Amino acid sequence: MNVEDMKKAVAKEALRYIEDDMVIGLGTGSTTAYFIQFLSEKIQKGELEEIYGVPTSYQAKILAMEYGVPVVSLDQVDAIDVAVDGADEVDPNLNLIKGRGAALTMEKIIEYRAGTFIVLVDETKLVDYLCQKMPVPIEVIPAAWKAILEELSIFNAEAELRMGKKKDGPVVTENGNFIIDAKFQRIEDPLDMEIELNTIPGVVENGIFADIADIVLVGTKEGVKKMER
Known part of the structure; x- marks a missing residue:
């Protein structure tokens, strides 16, 4: 198939x-x-x-x-x-x-x-482990996106604002927010990482489902x- x-x-x-x-x-x-x-x-x-x-x-x-x-x-x-x-x-x-x-x-x-x-x-x-191929999408309040990118550097993540393909500017979610894609080297404890990312001020939710x-x-x-x- x-x-x-x-x-x-x-x-x-x-x-x-x-x-x-x-x-x-x-x-x-x-x-x-x-x-x-x-x-x-x-x-x-x-x-x-x-x-x-x-x-x-x-x-x-x-x-x-x-x-x-x-x-x-x-x-x-x-x-x-x-x-x-x-x-x-x-x-x-x-x-x-x-x-x-x-x-x-x-x-x-x-x-x-x-x-x-x-x-x-x-x-x-x-x-074999999360983030092996795909980054973690993170929904963020628009005013906070740059500050959150800086915060993610503490995790040694390669993070970037997701840009639209058929529109100018960033992708905007149905909630009116932006998406940051964060590529971590390896996520050893998905539940801990899911909780920790959500404690960053300005983060609405992240794409780890542990x-x-x-x-x-x-x-x-x-x-x-x-x-x-």
């Missing part, structure tokens, strides 16, 4: 965990987009009923609406049964780096509140592999 086939395979596998009368956190990104599409097909066929999605971004909300998946906001639900999302890196202990889509803050809010958090990745996202994933479905050339905490 190529990478797109792997994404589709894990998206379909995730449907095994979805039942009637569920509230589902809908993640952001290309793999989760397949999940939303396949979820819609189940709903349209009458194989799933009373399903409601809580989107983590405008992208997820627009896709869900286009495919006919009922959408509700976080403040309209008492609980989230299952959250399904992708990741940029997954280490052997199921710690994650997320946020290349710049939706990390709402993703973390929703996914930390889910009864079960299912992560969908292809095998290229598996790493001790949160319950199940990781990995698309490989041989099929779907399941990793569990």
Whole structure:
């Protein structure tokens, strides 16, 4: 299977965990987009009923609406049964780096509140340690970005403000903030680093998701592999 086939395979596998009368956190990104599409097909066929999605971004909300998946906001639900999302890196202990889509803050809010958090990745996202391939996205208040870059130098991180590709200037999140991408040499203790980064004044949230994933479905050339905490 190529990478797109792997994404589709894990998206379909995730449907095994979805039942009637569920509230589902809908993640952001290309793999989760397949999940939303396949979820819609189940709903349209009458194989799933009373399903409601809580989107983590405008992208997820627009896709869900286009495919006919009922959408509700976080403040309209008492609980989230299952959250399904992708990741940029997954280490052997199921710690994650997320946020290349710049939706990390709402993703973390929703996914930390889910009864079960299912992560969908292809095998290229598996790493020996976090930051092996990808930087850590950090959402910051615009007025503080330069000061935070200086603060990150204490960690010996190679950090830069993320710039837009189809717009002039920096990427602006749906919360009106900037994104800094910080490449650390190696993250030995993801939970400690996640907490420490969030103590920097001006940081809204960071893309380390430690001790949160319950199940990781990995698309490989041989099929779907399941990793569990």
